[in-house]
Amino acid sequence: MxxxxxxxxxxxxxxxxxxxxxxxxxxxxLVIYAVIALIFDPGEYRFILNGNWWIHPTLFVWxxxxxxxxxxxxxxxxxxxxxxxxxxxxxxxxxxxxxxQTTDPDEQRLRDVVEEMAIASGQPVPEIFVLRSEQGxxxxxxxxxxxxxxxxxTQGALKLLTRDELQGIVAHEFSHILxxxxxxxxxxxxxxxxxxxxSLLGKLMFRLMDKTETDNRAVGTLGLVAVALVVxxxxxxxxxxxxxxAVCRKREELADAAAVQFTxxxxxxxxxxxxxxxxxxxxxxxxxxxxxxxxxxxxxxxxPSWFRLFDTxxxxxxxxxxLDPGFDGIYPPLISWEAQQxxxxxxxxxxxxxxxxxxxxxxxxxxxxxPNSLIAAAALSPRNLxxxxxxxxxxxxxxxxxxxxxxxxxxxxYALLLSDNARDRQIQLDEAATLTEEAxxxxxxxxxxxxxxxxxxxxxxxxxxxxHALRQMSAEQxxxxxxxxxxxxxxxxxxxxxxxTLQKILLRYLTHFYKKGSKPVIxxxxxNQLQSECSTLLSMLAWHGGDDELxxxxxxxxxxxxxxxxxxxxxxxxDQCTLANFDKSLDILNQTSMLVRRNILDACAAVxxxxxxxxxxxxxxxxxxxxxxxxxxxxxxxxxDSEPLSD
Amino acid sequence: MILIYAxxxxxLCVGIGVALLYNRWVVLQNRFRKAFAEIEVxxxxxxxxxxxxxxxxxxxLKHERDLLEQLTAARTSAMAAMxxxxxxxxxxxxxxxxxxxxxxxxAALGRFWVVAEAYPDLKANQTMLTLMEELTTTENRIAxxxxxxxxxxxFFNTSIQTFPANVIAGMFGFHSAEFxxxxxxxxxxxxxxxxxxxxxxxxxxx
Numbered sequence: 051m052x053x054x055x056x057x058x059x060x061x062x063x064x065x066x067x068x069x070x071x072x073x074x075x076x077x078x079x080l081v082i083y084a085v086i087a088l089i090f091d092p093g094e095y096r097f098i099l100n101g102n103w104w105i106h107p108t109l110f111v112w113x114x115x116x117x118x119x120x121x122x123x124x125x126x127x128x129x130x131x132x133x134x135x136x137x138x139x140x141x142x143x144x145x146x147x148x149x150x151q152t153t154d155p156d157e158q159r160l161r162d163v164v165e166e167m168a169i170a171s172g173q174p175v176p177e178i179f180v181l182r183s184e185q186g187x188x189x190x191x192x193x194x195x196x197x198x199x200x201x202x203x204t205q206g207a208l209k210l211l212t213r214d215e216l217q218g219i220v221a222h223e224f225s226h227i228l229x230x231x232x233x234x235x236x237x238x239x240x241x242x243x244x245x246x247x248x249s250l251l252g253k254l255m256f257r258l259m260d261k262t263e264t265d266n267r268a269v270g271t272l273g274l275v276a277v278a279l280v281v282x283x284x285x286x287x288x289x290x291x292x293x294x295x296a297v298c299r300k301r302e303e304l305a306d307a308a309a310v311q312f313t314x315x316x317x318x319x320x321x322x323x324x325x326x327x328x329x330x331x332x333x334x335x336x337x338x339x340x341x342x343x344x345x346x347x348x349x350x351x352x353x354p355s356w357f358r359l360f361d362t363x364x365x366x367x368x369x370x371x372x373l374d375p376g377f378d379g380i381y382p383p384l385i386s387w388e389a390q391q392x393x394x395x396x397x398x399x400x401x402x403x404x405x406x407x408x409x410x411x412x413x414x415x416x417x418x419x420x421p422n423s424l425i426a427a428a429a430l431s432p433r434n435l436x437x438x439x440x441x442x443x444x445x446x447x448x449x450x451x452x453x454x455x456x457x458x459x460x461x462x463x464y465a466l467l468l469s470d471n472a473r474d475r476q477i478q479l480d481e482a483a484t485l486t487e488e489a490x491x492x493x494x495x496x497x498x499x500x501x502x503x504x505x506x507x508x509x510x511x512x513x514x515x516x517x518h519a520l521r522q523m524s525a526e527q528x529x530x531x532x533x534x535x536x537x538x539x540x541x542x543x544x545x546x547x548x549x550x551t552l553q554k555i556l557l558r559y560l561t562h563f564y565k566k567g568s569k570p571v572i573x574x575x576x577x578n579q580l581q582s583e584c585s586t587l588l589s590m591l592a593w594h595g596g597d598d599e600l601x602x603x604x605x606x607x608x609x610x611x612x613x614x615x616x617x618x619x620x621x622x623x624x625d626q627c628t629l630a631n632f633d634k635s636l637d638i639l640n641q642t643s644m645l646v647r648r649n650i651l652d653a654c655a656a657v658x659x660x661x662x663x664x665x666x667x668x669x670x671x672x673x674x675x676x677x678x679x680x681x682x683x684x685x686x687x688x689x690x691d692s693e694p695l696s697d
Numbered sequence: 698m699i700l701i702y703a704x705x706x707x708x709l710c711v712g713i714g715v716a717l718l719y720n721r722w723v724v725l726q727n728r729f730r731k732a733f734a735e736i737e738v739x740x741x742x743x744x745x746x747x748x749x750x751x752x753x754x755x756x757x758l759k760h761e762r763d764l765l766e767q768l769t770a771a772r773t774s775a776m777a778a779m780x781x782x783x784x785x786x787x788x789x790x791x792x793x794x795x796x797x798x799x800x801x802x803x804a805a806l807g808r809f810w811v812v813a814e815a816y817p818d819l820k821a822n823q824t825m826l827t828l829m830e831e832l833t834t835t836e837n838r839i840a841x842x843x844x845x846x847x848x849x850x851x852f853f854n855t856s857i858q859t860f861p862a863n864v865i866a867g868m869f870g871f872h873s874a875e876f877x878x879x880x881x882x883x884x885x886x887x888x889x890x891x892x893x894x895x896x897x898x899x900x901x902x903x
Contacts, residue, residue, distance in 0.1 A: 112702070119706075119709065123709065123713055126713075127713060127716055127717075130717055130720060131720050134720070134724040134727075137727070138724065138727075141727070147731070147734075149734065149738060151738050455735070455738070455739075455838060456735060456841060456842065456845065457837060457838040457841035457842065458834075458838065460841075487841075489837040489840070489841075490837075490841075493834065493837065522731070522732065522735055522845060523845055524732070524844065524845040524846075524847075524848030524849055524852075525848065525852075526844075526848050527841070527844060527845055527848070
């Protein structure tokens with residue numbers, strides 16, 4: 051299953067969510083109505099005796115109105131609360147941010163693993179959080195979009211896992227990001243909170259009644275309503291759990307499989323899962339707010355429920371067996387880090403549990419990766435990770451440090467844009483001097499000795515690493531920064547491909563971050579009106595892929611075959627493929643629905659992969675397309691060398 | 698009966714409105730607290746550089762023991778002030794203590810450079826040059842982080858001081874946060890002569 055298919059699975063699950071949610075809400079409304087109709091029936095149960103107690107239109111409208119207001123209000127309230135992004139969720143769960151300049155060796159290791167993975171997946175580095183009071187092994191990602199994602203791990207995971215295991219669970223979390231699961235989680239947290247509000251209301255009424263002592267009849271009636279609300283609340287809770295496990299169980303398996311595809315190291319995740327099994331804390335969490343978000347975690351945060359009916363994650367041994375078919379069901383015992391710190395406190399060691407699961411599990415390897423598929427070009431592969439680790443290692447400590455702090459990251463981006471030619475550079479500096487502080491430009495010049503010799507692949511990776519620090523600017527600083535970037539790229543009257551891609555990345559990850567509400571409105575739901583735009587895109591890619599006219603044509607046709615057009619699209623002549631035209635087409639294509647965008651991206655990947663060689667320019671163009679269309683696409687490993695894709 | 702429902706509905710609306718405002722403030726407050734973390738990182742780097750500076754200079758400035766002691770003392774009090782701010786980012790008193798401490802550290806550094814001017818050997822010392830370079834970039838970073846923090850504080854303050862927010866902000870314990878102003882470090886701390894060596898280097902680069 052490749053990257054796009056998994057995104058489609060996430061999309062289908064969102065529909066499933068609504069399929070469960072609407073009956074749940076309807077049922078809650080009906081039950082509350084029935085209870086209230088019984089309690090407040092003015093005619094001394096005459097309705098029941100007559101057999102038509104449920105017909106009471108005015109009451110029904112009122113009850114439905116109020117209950118729906120409460121549920122929707124609760125949902126909207128929660129969604130607004132967490133719309134501040136992943137950071138708010140992480141803090142809600144009890145996370146502490148890890149400073150990028152951390153000096154703690156364990157935190158540094160985590161940061162390095164996350165940075166490598168970010169380069170490999172072409173995502174900005176997420177903000178890292180550690181849940182310091184949690185001894186279990188667990189991790190999560192949260193955020194509404196890839197622009198505000200955070201990644202958190204527990205103290206237990208930080209201290210007890212090896213680097214490989216940590217890489218495994220970080221890869222698992224990144225595949226959630228790439229699969230688009232976060233958006234679904236966001237909705238899930240919001241919608242479920244609405245349902246839970248009913249039982250909260252019941253509890254609130256109980257508390258109010260304790261304090262007021264008015265006449266007994268009123269209290270008695272109110273008490274009945276409160277009991278009813280709490281009971282109905284429990285129904286809502288049960289529904290909530292059912293929805294959670296329906297949506298989430300499968301996706302954890304998918305993320306495990308994707309993580310393996312990513313690291314090509316099934317043992318790493320398997321052994322992290324085994325450590326969870328061997329630890330007395332397991333993957334359990336103690337934070338009060340954790341339960342409402344239990345489905346965003348790597349492992350179950352609660353004790354397994356009866357018959358695993360309400361578990362949000364597949365059973366541990368099943369997950370392990372999917373990765374390591376030879377697993378015997380015995381978890382090597384592991385002493386918690388806390389106990390290790392106290393020293394000699396070995397009483398807590400769990401005896402190895404011999405519960406070998408009886409389920410017969412087919413030893414199917416989780417990866418079904420067809421190298422002939424064109425889209426496999428875009429699948430995350432261990433080559434991405436090796437490539438990313440190589441890129442990261444190629445940066446000096448000074449460059450890495452610079453990418454982690456706002457001031458120096460800003461200067462670094464300027465340095466990447468400065469020309470190699472001394473005269474052009476002077477023009478750039480003069481023009482930028484009116485817009486930005488001198489100190490930044492001075493710093494940028496100092497970085498030149500390292501940045502001027504970088505390949506575009508390295509430059510883009512540095513941009514990726516800097517995005518997190520760049521987001522710490524204030525809105526005003528960002529305005530200056532963005533203007534300066536524009537001036538620096540345009541002062542020589544030409545825009546290079548790198549400058550173009552950089553602007554697209556900044557636009558996607560920072561402009562939307564600082565200027566809320568600047569997202570395009572969807573205007574096209576079908577690809578049919580967009581022929582000229584699509585042909586511009588594909589022609590551009592085709593012309594960058596080869597010089598021989600025949601190659602260009604065949605590459606173009608390979609991509610065009612993917613587009614769901616009724617008529618055919620024509621290859622544009624070379625002189626019409628300018629960045630300006632390209633940019634215009636992208637702006638229009640960005641107003642299409644997600645499905646159309648996927649289709650276009652598929653076609654683009656097909657053009658690039660048609661000759662089994664990915665040139666650096668092609669990879670960059672593809673990246674620019676993906677960023678402009680707001681799609682996540684791991685970078686194609688091309689900059690390494692021009693090795694054929696199929697292996 | 699209708700009146701009760703209407704009342705209840707209005708109550709619900711107001712409740713949701715207040716909750717929205719409250720959340721907004723929490724977000725804004727977190728934002729400037731986060732911005733302060735960056736200042737903290739850079740101030741810490743500044744404080745860490747001072748002992749190296751003092752140690753390097755000690756050999757040359759045998760007759761200026763007072764000067765070095767003042768510098769070290771200013772650093773110690775600045776570090777203590779930073780520690781006390783950690784639990785009260787944006788509160789009036791700790792922020793002002795930190796300002797005062799950092800300003801006196803800047804002043805001590807300024808005096809140090811003036812004196813160091815008279816010792817050509819010290820000026821030419823390679824470690825000294827590196828440290829100076831480090832201090833300058835650190836101070837630039839502080840200025841940048843300070844700007845981000847002050848912008849965030851202004852945003853927060855505006856949002857709790859405007860009507861109708863100002864009526865309820867106080868009830869929830871939100872109060873205007875303090876800006877973090879410092880005397881312009883790079884202008885005061887580095888004398889011209891030292892600065893010149895830096896610009897010639899840049900000119901060559903250009």
